[in-house]
Amino acid sequence: MLWVLKLIEELETIPGQYFKKLTGTDDIWEVRVQFGNDTFRLLGFFDGGHLIILTNGFAKKTQKTPLSEIQLAERRKKDYLSRRKQ
Numbered sequence: 001m002l003w004v005l006k007l008i009e010e011l012e013t014i015p016g017q018y019f020k021k022l023t024g025t026d027d028i029w030e031v032r033v034q035f036g037n038d039t040f041r042l043l044g045f046f047d048g049g050h051l052i053i054l055t056n057g058f059a060k061k062t063q064k065t066p067l068s069e070i071q072l073a074e075r076r077k078k079d080y081l082s083r084r085k086q
Contacts (some may be wrong), residue, residue: 001033001035001042001049004019004031004032004033005031007019008031008052008074012061017032018031018032019031019032019035020032020085022043022065022070025070025073025074025075026077026078027045027046027047027077028043028045028070028074028077029044029046029052030042030043030065030075031044031054032045035081037061039059039060040057040058040059040060041057041058041059041060041065041069042054042056042057042073043055043056043057043065043069043070043073044073045073045077047080047081047084053077055072055073055076055077055080056069056072056073056076082086
């Protein structure tokens with residue numbers, strides 16, 4: 001997990017197998033980590049151009065990202081941004 005996060009931090013262009021924007025979302029991004037036969041995902045968003053706020057993580061069992069996980073990330077993004085403005 002830390003190795004993938006370090007890639008995202010240091011590389012200018014990040015391979016899609018590790019980091020991609022989820023279509024049809026409120027600008028939510030997915031960090032992908034493969035560990036043995038297990039696949040883990042972290043969802044988050046950008047605060048400005050450089051800071052990534054990670055909102056939630058889960059073990060992915062299917063091809064499609066669960067809608068409940070996307071909705072959780074979007075709610076946490078909205079909450080974070082509303083508190084940051086105060």
